[in-house]
Amino acid sequence: MPAVQETVEQVREIDVDKYKYGFETDIETVKAPKGLNEDIVRFISEKKSEPEWMLEWRLGAFKRWLTMDEPKWSRVHYPKIDFQDLYYYAAPKSTEGPKSLDEVDPELLETYAKLGIPLKEQEILAGVRKQGEPSHLDEEAGIAGGEYGSGKVAIDAVFDSVSVVTTFKEELAKAGVIFCSISEAVREHPELVKKYLGSVVPTSDNFYATLNSAVFSDGSFVYVPEGVRCPMELSTYFRINEKDTGQFERTLIIADKGSYVSYLEGCTAPMRDENQLHAAVVELIALDDAEIKYSTVQNWYPGDKEGKGGVYNFVTKRGDCRGKNSKISWTQVETGSAITWKYPSCILRGDNSVGEFYSIAISNGYQQVDSGTKMIHLGKNTTSRIISKGIAAGHSDNTYRGLVSAHRKATGARNFTACDSLLIGDKCGAHTIPYIEAKNSSAMFEHEATTSKISEDQLFYCQARGMNEEEAVALIVNGFVRDVIQKLPMEFMAETQRLIGISLEGSVG
């Protein structure tokens, strides 16, 4: 198995510095004053040159947020967040106003290069190759760089509070696909934004979603028109760079009737002693016969060995299978963040709609993960599938929390859930808290879960064949999570396997 070999090598290569994205880019930024009040909301809206209705929407959310309390039910512990001690807006100075790719600040390009964004995109970002030109990589691979050359990924790069650049826009436009930053969408496609924004995660949804609705600064917007299969993978790369900033991005993806889109999301942040807040909202809408595949590789800075610093990742992600025969599939690999708190969910509203959730959550050091999903069966003959693999090492706590519910009228609902946890070391914890609510007799729900440690026999077997303990653990863990990794787009599979090696480094012995 070459992929596994790669992981083993990766584990070997890793030096003391575990988190390789922990550098900081020194770049001039424009910031809003610290703190949060109505003026900040107005400031952000103004910076984005937003229309009046958008500002009203934000202010409505902000007013509601003031009346809300932080939720306390999750299995995570952290000092109280001072919401007045944060910057709610930070943008690289050079990105103000429209610009061509060539004008992108070299510092930024270097940042993305260091982050290892797939080569072809770096070419685009760096202006080596014009958009739409065939890539030498395609040629090398013997693929004609045709109109929809293979393996192309369009990227929306979000740096702190703003989208720096979106690649392949024109090529996507040819297919009718709109892929741009959400601020641009608010200006250019208000009818779509008005219709769908907040229709899956309403402004009143929860504390962090409401906060996000008030102050979201950027994010991606995707609209795939009727009957179109999006010609390439879409991707957003999130980077927190500035100190004391919160990142609040908003993603809205609409797949119109009969369309298909695959979207990837990656995230990193510099190493800092303070905790940083990331509270995003992602809304997916799939109309009749449409399919959305949403993959995340979350690698925010997890804090250091003593649990100092790291990102608080409090995210609301929800997909609405609004149309008949629609499908939404979430795949997530969670290795970063000091605290992860997110439940990508599916509302299976349309008849025969399908929801899927594949997750690998790895925690090490003092990380805390409370993640899972909700599958809400409303339509007839809806099916959902949940595969969750949690791996806890070090002093971390890893919780799976999930809800599967069938509404009274959801006849023929089907669910299969498997959530497995693996414990490495005796200082960590793994918890499973599933809620299963069947309000319809024809609903067929199956749930199974196991928790175990790495089998001594398997370890011994590998070590007897000359592997050291760390390599053996990486191998076994990769086997444990294989079901999920296989669901990831090709581009992410290799990276994920590397990440697994990195996250578990230092967990044995």
Add this chain to the structure above:
Amino acid sequence: MATEVLKTKAEQELAQQFETGMPNLPGSDVGWTKAMREAAWQTYAAAGLPHRRVEEWKYTDLRALLKDAYPPAPALGEALTAENIDAALGEHVAALDCHRIVIVNGHFREELSDLDGIGGQVEVRSLSEALSDPSDWLQNTLGQVAPQDGDVIASLNAALMTGGVIVRVAAEAKLEKPLHLIHVAAVKDAAGLATRNIVDVGADAAVTLLESYTGHGAIPVQRNAVTELVAGDKADVHHIKLQNDNAHTAHLSTWMTRLGTRASYRAFQFSTGADVARNQIFVQFAGEGGLSHVSGAVLSRGKQHDDTTMVIDHAVPECESREFFKLVLDDDARGIVQCKVNVQRDAQKSDGHQIAHGLMLSETAEFDSKPELEIFADDVVCGHGSTSGQVDEDLLFYLRARGIPEPQARALLIEAFIGEALEKIERDDVREAFSALTSSWLKGE
């Protein structure tokens, strides 16, 4: 915010009961029992009746389910005869050959009980008497098996309890016949009952403890029953409950069990009668190598609400726990199984597994399940499973193809489904009695 939460009518009535009834409760004139009751009341009062915003009570909202708190049942209930007791139990359970301990409205009724031939092995005493003249043993024992995080309903019970029995099984005693604790509610008007049993099983003893909760007549009853059980080292305890209260009963029951080193605890609950039932089971391993197998069967129809909530606490290494529940839900019935298996930091080599299956016979039945694992030790094997569905159409077709009419075929499949749970009862006589109860239930009796 320091705003006081509005009390519901039932909460106000309970407060009134405690205030006016306290002087008459057994042991209220004795220092420590009085203090114990007051402390328990404070614990309860701080939280009030549990409601859906309390995680453990998410599916059973007592604020909504209990509109009123009925006045305490009169100390001496109806004059009952042995025939009345048999009738309340039903023919199958009444026929079981047991040592009977009859408790009417919380009061131990020696004349209705049958304790022949257990002298020297088992000591049975009325709790209300013991509370009025409390011993050091009682002081050290009462409330010591409370669950880790406390429990509001058990606290309410401690504040208001009027009786029950103390059962002490001597070390090394081996009892052939089950001890049958028969709790009968016999009231003229709607009444509340707070009873508590304290069971102390000595080391190496072997005993089957059967608890039946039933009613004489059909007057509404609110029952809050607690059984504290301590199993000594290497004790072998079979603990079985039959909840067959009348259809106007709110049945709140809490078992709090603590197991000594290498003790074996096999528990079974058969829950069917009451309108609202909340069956709580808290098992705590206090010594290494313990074993706890808790299983149960639930039969609900109409608008019945049946909630089984368990917390299995692996506090020490090398213990084994199993939970196995089967529910049959018809009409608008709602069945709930919540089980939390908690493996503490040093409880290595813990082995836990839980399963709940819900079978829904009608469109409008509801099954909620929350199989929870909380694990802090790495060398453990834990798993859980839960399924819900309806009668398998293929199996039904198979039986009908062999000439069995549909109603019978359906009943056969349901009996087989419940049968799997009943198999966990090791005593043939009890299993057969419960099996007969299942058949009667299916016939609508």
